[in-house]
Amino acid sequence: MTDIAMIEAARARLAGQARRTPILSSPFLDEIAGRRVFVKPECLQHTGSFKFRGAWSAISALDPVVRARGVIAFSSGNHAQGVALAARMHGIPAVIIMPFDAPRIKIENTKAYGAEVVLYDRANEDRDAIGARLSQERQLTLIKPYDEPLVIAGQGTTGLEIAEQAAELGITQAEVLVPTGGGGFASGIALSLAAKAPGLTVRPCEPQGFDDVARSLASGKRERNPHQAGSLCDAIVTPQPGEITFPIMAKLCGEGLVVTDDEALHAVALAFNRLKIVVEPGGAVALAAALFRGSELDGDVIAVCSGGNIDADILRMALDRHPV
Amino acid sequence: MTDIAMIEAARARLAGQARRTPILSSPFLDEIAGRRVFVKPECLQHTGSFKFRGAWSAISALDPVVRARGVIAFSSGNHAQGVALAARMHGIPAVIIMPFDAPRIKIENTKAYGAEVVLYDRANEDRDAIGARLSQERQLTLIKPYDEPLVIAGQGTTGLEIAEQAAELGITQAEVLVPTGGGGFASGIALSLAAKAPGLTVRPCEPQGFDDVARSLASGKRERNPHQAGSLCDAIVTPQPGEITFPIMAKLCGEGLVVTDDEALHAVALAFNRLKIVVEPGGAVALAAALFRGSELDGDVIAVCSGGNIDADILRMALDRHPV
Numbered sequence: 001m002t003d004i005a006m007i008e009a010a011r012a013r014l015a016g017q018a019r020r021t022p023i024l025s026s027p028f029l030d031e032i033a034g035r036r037v038f039v040k041p042e043c044l045q046h047t048g049s050f051k052f053r054g055a056w057s058a059i060s061a062l063d064p065v066v067r068a069r070g071v072i073a074f075s076s077g078n079h080a081q082g083v084a085l086a087a088r089m090h091g092i093p094a095v096i097i098m099p100f101d102a103p104r105i106k107i108e109n110t111k112a113y114g115a116e117v118v119l120y121d122r123a124n125e126d127r128d129a130i131g132a133r134l135s136q137e138r139q140l141t142l143i144k145p146y147d148e149p150l151v152i153a154g155q156g157t158t159g160l161e162i163a164e165q166a167a168e169l170g171i172t173q174a175e176v177l178v179p180t181g182g183g184g185f186a187s188g189i190a191l192s193l194a195a196k197a198p199g200l201t202v203r204p205c206e207p208q209g210f211d212d213v214a215r216s217l218a219s220g221k222r223e224r225n226p227h228q229a230g231s232l233c234d235a236i237v238t239p240q241p242g243e244i245t246f247p248i249m250a251k252l253c254g255e256g257l258v259v260t261d262d263e264a265l266h267a268v269a270l271a272f273n274r275l276k277i278v279v280e281p282g283g284a285v286a287l288a289a290a291l292f293r294g295s296e297l298d299g300d301v302i303a304v305c306s307g308g309n310i311d312a313d314i315l316r317m318a319l320d321r322h323p324v
Numbered sequence: 325m326t327d328i329a330m331i332e333a334a335r336a337r338l339a340g341q342a343r344r345t346p347i348l349s350s351p352f353l354d355e356i357a358g359r360r361v362f363v364k365p366e367c368l369q370h371t372g373s374f375k376f377r378g379a380w381s382a383i384s385a386l387d388p389v390v391r392a393r394g395v396i397a398f399s400s401g402n403h404a405q406g407v408a409l410a411a412r413m414h415g416i417p418a419v420i421i422m423p424f425d426a427p428r429i430k431i432e433n434t435k436a437y438g439a440e441v442v443l444y445d446r447a448n449e450d451r452d453a454i455g456a457r458l459s460q461e462r463q464l465t466l467i468k469p470y471d472e473p474l475v476i477a478g479q480g481t482t483g484l485e486i487a488e489q490a491a492e493l494g495i496t497q498a499e500v501l502v503p504t505g506g507g508g509f510a511s512g513i514a515l516s517l518a519a520k521a522p523g524l525t526v527r528p529c530e531p532q533g534f535d536d537v538a539r540s541l542a543s544g545k546r547e548r549n550p551h552q553a554g555s556l557c558d559a560i561v562t563p564q565p566g567e568i569t570f571p572i573m574a575k576l577c578g579e580g581l582v583v584t585d586d587e588a589l590h591a592v593a594l595a596f597n598r599l600k601i602v603v604e605p606g607g608a609v610a611l612a613a614a615l616f617r618g619s620e621l622d623g624d625v626i627a628v629c630s631g632g633n634i635d636a637d638i639l640r641m642a643l644d645r646h647p648v
Contacts, residue, residue: 022346024368027409028436043600044348085351105597105648112352272639273429276367276632278600308600312643315596319636324429 002149002248004195007156007188010057014157017060017089018053019045021158023165023302026274029291036300037290038169040162041277043308047113049235049283050158050185050306051082051145057154058143059086067092072140074098074127077106078235078307079145084115095140097131103234103311122229146184147242155185159192162302166197173199174300177257177286180204180213181236183245185306190252200302202253205286207233207261212240213249214256222246232261232314235282235307257289257296264288268315269322271305281314283307325568326473328519331480331512334381338481341384341413342377343369345482347489347626350598353615360624361614362493364486365601367632371437373559373607374482374509374630375406375469381478382467383410391416396464398422398451401430402559402631403469408437419464421455427558427635446553470508471566479509483516486626490521497523498624501581501610504528504537505560507569509630514576524626526577529610531557531585536564537573538580546570556585556638559606559631581613581620588612592639593646595629605638607631 024039042050059071070093073083080096087094096110100119111117118134120127135142144151162176176193178186183204190202204213210231215223224240231237241249259267264281267288271279279287283306289296290303348363366374383395394417397407404420411418420434424443435441442458444451459466468475486500500517502510507528514526528537534555539547548564555561565573583591588605591612595603603611607630613620614627 019346019348022343022368024343041600044346048600108648272602273636276365276372276602278596278602312597312647316640316643319640323636324432 002152002156002188002191004191006149006153007160007192010150010153011157011160013060014053014056014154017056018157020161021045023169024275024277028274029270033291034294035297038300038302039275039287040158040302040304041275042158042304042306043277043279043283047081047085048308049078049082050155051078052085053157054151054154054184055079055082055086055143058148058150059090061150062141066141069139070094071143072097072131072135073143073145074131075145076102076234078309080110080115081106081113081309083143084110084113088114095134097127103309105311106309109309146182147244149244152184152188152245156188156192158185158304159189160196162189163193163196163200166200166302171300174302175254175297176200176202177205177289177301177303178202179236179283179285179304179306180206181238182242183213183249184242186253187245187248190248194252204249204253204256205289206236206256206258207231207264207282207285208258210237211256211258212238214258216241216246217250217253217256220250233264233282233285235280236285257293259285259288259292262321263292265318266322267291268310268318272315272319273324277305278308278310279305280307280310326476326480326512326515328515330473330477331484331516334474334477335481335484337384338377338380338478341380342481344485345369347493348599348601352598353594357615358618359621362624362626363599363611364482364626364628365599366482366628366630367601367603367607371405371409372632373402373406374479375402376409377481378475378478378508379403379406379410379467382472382474383414385474386465390465393463394418395467396421396455396459397467397469398455399469400426400558402633404430404434404439405437405633407467408434408439412438419458421451427633429635430633433633470506471568473568476508476512476569480512480516482509482628483513484520486513487517487520487524490524490626495624498626499578499621500524500526501529501613501625501627502526503560503607503609503628503630504530505562506566507537507573508566510577511569511572514572518576528573528577528580529613530560530580530582531555531588531606531609532582534561535580535582538582540565540570541574541577541580544574557588557606557609559604560609581617583609583612583616586645587616589642590646591615592634592642596639596643597648601629602632602634603629604631604634
């Protein structure tokens with residue numbers, strides 16, 4: 001099980017590989033939110049999302065003989081790119097199984113990072129069967145996107161940075177808003193903060209209609225989403241919270257926050273105009289919650305922008321709907 | 325005259341106020357350039373450009389009694405915003421004289437930062453006369469955009485960071501490409517690098533048709549641009565190199581690099597897609613030179629992206645013309 005020692009070990013393996021992303025802010029955002037809003041832009045991480053941290057953490061911890069045979073992952077995009085680049089940097093093959101309707105930029109980037117991409121049809125094909133066959137044939141190690149202690153530890157290194165950066169800013173109490181799909185990022189950050197900055201509490205953030213984590217935290221058991229696709233926030237749509245991640249979130253996180261797709265797009269436009277960063281809708285749900293769910297928040301907030309792999313058309317839509 | 329001690333003093337005054345921007349990179353950009361390209365994104369600085377550094381440096385060094393009466397500046401945009409925010413953070417009034425055809429976002433932001441904006445017509449009005457009258461009437465201190473030792477010192481703090489970050493990356497020899505208008509940024513960075521990282525050489529970068537610095541470095545005397553407007557790279561269009569900045573550049577910088585407006589737009593699109601940062605055309609000329617002027621470069625490059633205050637329409641044009 002992931003603990004702070006495992007996260008610190010992941011950080012040592014990530015040293016010189018992952019970027020320490022800065023903390024950004026804007027008086028314009030503070031004014032909208034009516035509170036101080038700090039932003040941790042993991043869209044500036046290698047491959048454009050925090051997923052590189054978990055991928056590197058897991059791959060770097062493998063036995064070298066096992067690792068050399070290669071890795072396999074299922075992903076609609078950001079985990080795919082993180083695994084592909086981390087594998088390439090280790091000089092090992094990577095096979096990524098992606099839905100054919102994943103954002104084009106994510107599929108193309110995954111290929112460009114050197115991975116072999118196998119596309120499947122979410123509606124009619126069983127990705128697990130495809131993956132099981134390939135990994136058996138080629139002795140590939142599966143790198144799970146979130147329900148894997150080493151992946152959670154890698155994502156948790158973001159929380160170590162937030163704890164340090166909050167201290168530098170003199171912040172000892174704050175809500176840390178984290179875009180949440182399966183919960184690897186939120187649970188990893190929560191573990192780090194519990195150990196290093198106990199006044200900082202993680203609040204998982206999700207898009208409306210895909211709020212399995214918020215409902216699970218409320219009910220105390222793992223709830224499922226009725227649909228598996230259909231949100232602009234594709235990066236963080238998962239069937240239900242992870243088996244490993246959910247107990248961590250249930251113990252350490254505050255209530256979930258839910259925003260609409262349009263609020264996420266508004267946050268995309270504001271991040272563009274006010275912070276000069278490129279954020280995808282799923283990566284912007286925490287910033288959206290910081291700006292538009294003030295009645296559910298208390299005091300300073302630190303909003304994590306988890307990824308920036310947005311197709312140009314979606315960015316255009318965000319800027320059209322929400323001009324400065 | 326600005327020296328390394330003055331830059332280090334500026335850094336001390338800027339501590340806790342300016343952001344230490346990270347170093348970014350992308351294997352996609354390295355592939356286009358055929359070399360390692362590192363990017364220093366000053367678009368992530370407060371107000372979306374490096375100009376905040378110089379403004380804070382100058383305002384924070386004023387005698388408190390003089391400072392309390394307020395400051396005045398001439399600027400088409402980024403210096404305006406830097407001065408406006410630095411003045412507001414000091415609790416003093418700021419008057420900014422801007423051309424009425426400056427980018428809308430820059431005018432609106434300058435007002436939103438609390439400054440009084442006075443618009444003038446570049447073709448038919450004398451901005452110096454307007455400024456002289458206002459500063460005399462109200463005893464405002466003029467904060468020059470580049471030909472001012474304290475401003476150069478503030479911009480030079482970027483060079484101290486580059487020197488440290490290059491050392492962390494193991495880079496001891498590199499060309500440091502800097503978008504250049506009047507030369508405050510390039511000369512400040514050059515002074516820092518000469519003192520702290522002598523293997524790193526500044527190369528000023530400009531848009532075609534407004535290459536006064538490149539021509540001045542070639543001829544050895546301050547040359548003028550034939551036109552004062554008409555480039556997408558509005559942020560870095562100035563009549564000629566500064567009186568104070570030019571001798572520093574002539575002593576410390578390598579040859580100037582010149583890119584087309586379309587190459588700058590291409591760099592804007594690539595920065596968006598590959599680095600997840602928002603850069604304005606003038607702020608992207610150094611990245612454009614890194615990517616498209618390889619025959620004039622040697623070894624690793626560090627390209628500074630100096631500002632991100634781009635109107636949405638220009639960004640749309642960049643993405644339309646240069647899709648991934």
